[in-house]
Amino acid sequence: MRKKTPVILQRNKYDCGYACLAMLFSYGDSKISSNMLLTEEKFRAGRDGVTLLELKRISKKFNAELSVFKVDDVKEFIQQRKVIEPIMIHWKNNHFIIITKIHNNKAEIIDPEIGISEISYEELMLHYSGFVATLKKNSRNKEVFIKEKHYTKKLFELVVEFKKYIYIVIFLSFLYQSLNLLFPFMTQFLIDTYTNNKSFNISIKAFLISIVTIFIIYFMLHLLRIFFITKTQLVINSTMTSKFIDKLFKLPLSFYDRSSAGDIASRINNITMIREIISSLTTTLLLDITLVVIYSIVLVKYSVTLSVVVFTAVLIQIILVKILLPKISIFTNQEVAGQAAFQTDLFEVLRSINYIKTIGVNTEIKKKLNDTFQNQLLNFAKRMNLSAVLGGLSSSINLILPVALLFLGLQYENEIGLSLGQIVAFSTMSMNLLSPISSIIGSLESIKLVEEVYLRIDSVLEEEEEKTNLNPKVHIDTINKDIVLEDISFGYSGKNILHNINLCIKPGEKYLIKGTTGVGKTTLFKIIAGLYEPTVGNIKYGVHPYDDLKIMDLRKNIGFITQEVSLFNGTIEDNIRFYNNNVSSSDIVHAAKMACIHEEIIKFPMGYSTVLGDNGATISGGQRQRLSIARTLAANPEMLLIDEGTSNLDIDTEGAVIKNLFASNKTILFISHRHKNIDGVNHIYKLDNGLLHKEKEYSLQ
Numbered sequence: 001m002r003k004k005t006p007v008i009l010q011r012n013k014y015d016c017g018y019a020c021l022a023m024l025f026s027y028g029d030s031k032i033s034s035n036m037l038l039t040e041e042k043f044r045a046g047r048d049g050v051t052l053l054e055l056k057r058i059s060k061k062f063n064a065e066l067s068v069f070k071v072d073d074v075k076e077f078i079q080q081r082k083v084i085e086p087i088m089i090h091w092k093n094n095h096f097i098i099i100t101k102i103h104n105n106k107a108e109i110i111d112p113e114i115g116i117s118e119i120s121y122e123e124l125m126l127h128y129s130g131f132v133a134t135l136k137k138n139s140r141n142k143e144v145f146i147k148e149k150h151y152t153k154k155l156f157e158l159v160v161e162f163k164k165y166i167y168i169v170i171f172l173s174f175l176y177q178s179l180n181l182l183f184p185f186m187t188q189f190l191i192d193t194y195t196n197n198k199s200f201n202i203s204i205k206a207f208l209i210s211i212v213t214i215f216i217i218y219f220m221l222h223l224l225r226i227f228f229i230t231k232t233q234l235v236i237n238s239t240m241t242s243k244f245i246d247k248l249f250k251l252p253l254s255f256y257d258r259s260s261a262g263d264i265a266s267r268i269n270n271i272t273m274i275r276e277i278i279s280s281l282t283t284t285l286l287l288d289i290t291l292v293v294i295y296s297i298v299l300v301k302y303s304v305t306l307s308v309v310v311f312t313a314v315l316i317q318i319i320l321v322k323i324l325l326p327k328i329s330i331f332t333n334q335e336v337a338g339q340a341a342f343q344t345d346l347f348e349v350l351r352s353i354n355y356i357k358t359i360g361v362n363t364e365i366k367k368k369l370n371d372t373f374q375n376q377l378l379n380f381a382k383r384m385n386l387s388a389v390l391g392g393l394s395s396s397i398n399l400i401l402p403v404a405l406l407f408l409g410l411q412y413e414n415e416i417g418l419s420l421g422q423i424v425a426f427s428t429m430s431m432n433l434l435s436p437i438s439s440i441i442g443s444l445e446s447i448k449l450v451e452e453v454y455l456r457i458d459s460v461l462e463e464e465e466e467k468t469n470l471n472p473k474v475h476i477d478t479i480n481k482d483i484v485l486e487d488i489s490f491g492y493s494g495k496n497i498l499h500n501i502n503l504c505i506k507p508g509e510k511y512l513i514k515g516t517t518g519v520g521k522t523t524l525f526k527i528i529a530g531l532y533e534p535t536v537g538n539i540k541y542g543v544h545p546y547d548d549l550k551i552m553d554l555r556k557n558i559g560f561i562t563q564e565v566s567l568f569n570g571t572i573e574d575n576i577r578f579y580n581n582n583v584s585s586s587d588i589v590h591a592a593k594m595a596c597i598h599e600e601i602i603k604f605p606m607g608y609s610t611v612l613g614d615n616g617a618t619i620s621g622g623q624r625q626r627l628s629i630a631r632t633l634a635a636n637p638e639m640l641l642i643d644e645g646t647s648n649l650d651i652d653t654e655g656a657v658i659k660n661l662f663a664s665n666k667t668i669l670f671i672s673h674r675h676k677n678i679d680g681v682n683h684i685y686k687l688d689n690g691l692l693h694k695e696k697e698y699s700l701q
């Protein structure tokens with residue numbers, strides 16, 4: 001019999017293989033996160049994604065067998081082999097998707113990027129790239145599911161972290177709701193006093209005093225409760241956001257290679273969602289459950305017969321939740337992923353807006369952006385429609401039940417044996433039981449949402465941090481020390497692009513590194529700057545290995561000048577200073593002079609106080625590049641890694657900038673396609689086929 005395949009969406013652009021494997025593992029079982037497959041893995045999918053071979057290896061680790069077939073016709077494969085489990089196929093040459101069913105020329109697929117959909121078999125085959133994979137699980141791969149509880153536990157721990165505020169909110173909410181309980185009793189008392197005595201002899205003064213007292217207490221409790229709810233929300237939001245931001249600074253460059261800015265931004269925005277939901281859950285869920293228990297007891301005490309009617313209504317709602325909630329959860333999941341996809345596309349469009357403007361025709365771009373947004377809206381609409389069925393049903397029951405109870409109570413007055421006041425009180429209290437039930441249903445939907453959103457945040461918090469050695473064994477002064485690269489090899493996605501690099505960088509000396517495009521020059525610089533860790537080999541600073549070093553100290557001493565410039569929307573002075581308080585105004589002017597931009601800055605009407613547009617949009621490309629050079633120089637690093645960092649300048653200006661830089665006593669490594677030699681260079685190296693060859697060495701003057 002065909003079982004359910006949970007929808008597991010990928011966590012970043014390159015994770016589709018892991019998400020699909022997680023779905024194969026979860027088929028007919030509980031849902032696991034694709035991240036769980038990675039927990040023990042050092043390897044993360046990068047630009048080149050993950051291969052079927054790698055997925056096979058991971059499956060084996062969890063005692064399952066991933067079989068891969070080269071197949072021409074997927075339908076034939078499914079029919080011949082009588083496959084009822086979901087299969088994974090390679091798709092559009094760069095993606096994996098799951099097929100859950102093929103029936104009547106229609107294929108039900110789960111694309112880990114967007115979720116469930118149904119497409120025609122022709123469309124499926126149009127994008128199919130020739131490989132099918134099936135997973136054979138066995139009883140021993142249970143350990144892959146172990147971490148499932150982990151997330152729920154983490155979510156709980158998150159709440160416990162703010163327990164002080166949460167306890168107060170719960171306590172105040174209890175008091176607040178207890179007052180509600182008074183009213184059915186007061187109603188019963190008034191009606192029964194009236195019907196029994198006919199003469200209504202409750203003094204106006206006593207009535208007024210009690211009403212006003214209740215009013216004041218209720219009002220004060222309301223204020224106090226809202227105050228603490230807001231406080232809880234603030235604490236949750238600020239703690240989580242600062243934790244997330246802190247993490248972003250600790251993540252290695254490789255994380256940013258595979259994540260998009262829009263996606264990260266959407267995850268930060270999700271924290272607001274968590275704040276809202278957690279605070280509303282803590283204020284209502286526990287209270288609602290308590291109210292349901294209390295009211296159930298009180299109702300049964302009043303009348304067992306009438307209580308059976310109420311509980312039947314509750315049961316109908318519970319059955320509906322059981323049926324609809326998993327579906328709501330899928331759409332919630334897809335909606336959140338859709339939001340992130342839209343934000344990612346929007347960021348990309350905004351980043352390329354200059355280019356988009358120049359091409360004139362942007363209907364396609366608009367369409368793509370609109371489509372991503374529509375996809376998010378579609379999932380929102382589906383989620384809301386299902387919620388409406390749930391909500392509508394419970395509201396309708398809530399509407400008719402009190403009247404029905406009143407009718408039954410009066411009709412069978414003798415059998416049931418309640419006074420008019422008691423019947424009215426019972427029907428009011430049944431409402432008090434049903435509204436927390438509706439609220440619990442809403443809370444269950446919210447829990448699904450918060451779980452999905454929290455997973456997205458947690459998957460970033462769980463990322464491995466870069467080694468920063470905050471407590472180095474020895475304090476190493478890198479100034480005037482040789483930097484020695486010993487047999488360094490490095491590769492992306494398991495493929496080496498640098499092999500056994502050996503280089504001794506002497507303080508104060510100038511190196512020109514040549515090599516064809518894409519050969520690995522930038523990568524080598526990133527390794528020297530400690531941005532990438534070599535896969536094999538060591539870097540020594542003086543006699544000390546990289547691991548003994550406080551990495552931030554090292555980075556402070558290395559200035560990295562690249563072709564890409566990133567300026568922010570602020571003054572020229574602030575852009576050069578770049579939050580470094582050790583940089584004085586005279587350092588800024590000195591750096592600008594070295595970068596040959598000072599003369600142009602002082603000609604601007606507002607000089608160094610000129611405000612630049614977004615990424616320096618209001619100055620020329622060459623000016624942007626020189627500002628970026630000035631920024632690096634202002635921090636006064638002892639070593640400069642210049643990666644085509646002067647390529648936007650005309651020959652004369654470039655010559656002048658290079659002359660200034662090479663006249664300093666800084667160690668310089670200069671990457672260039674264009675320069676065969678530069679005055680003042682001591683060593684020329686060529687990177688070729690992953691190997692570094694010395695081409696020339698000039699004796700020091």
Ligand SMILES: Nc1ncnc2c1ncn2[C@@H]1O[C@H](COP(=O)(O)OP(=O)(O)OP(=O)(O)O)[C@@H](O)[C@H]1O
Nearest residue numbers: 046047257492497516517518519520521522523524
């Ligand atoms: N994050 C990444 N994941 C996978 N491959 C990458 C990644 N970054 C770079 N590469 C690949 O590594 C190789 C070396 O890239 P690198 O940027 O170091 O070359 P380069 O010599 O500096 O090129 P150029 O002169 O064009 O700037 C290239 O083939 C590139 O496609």
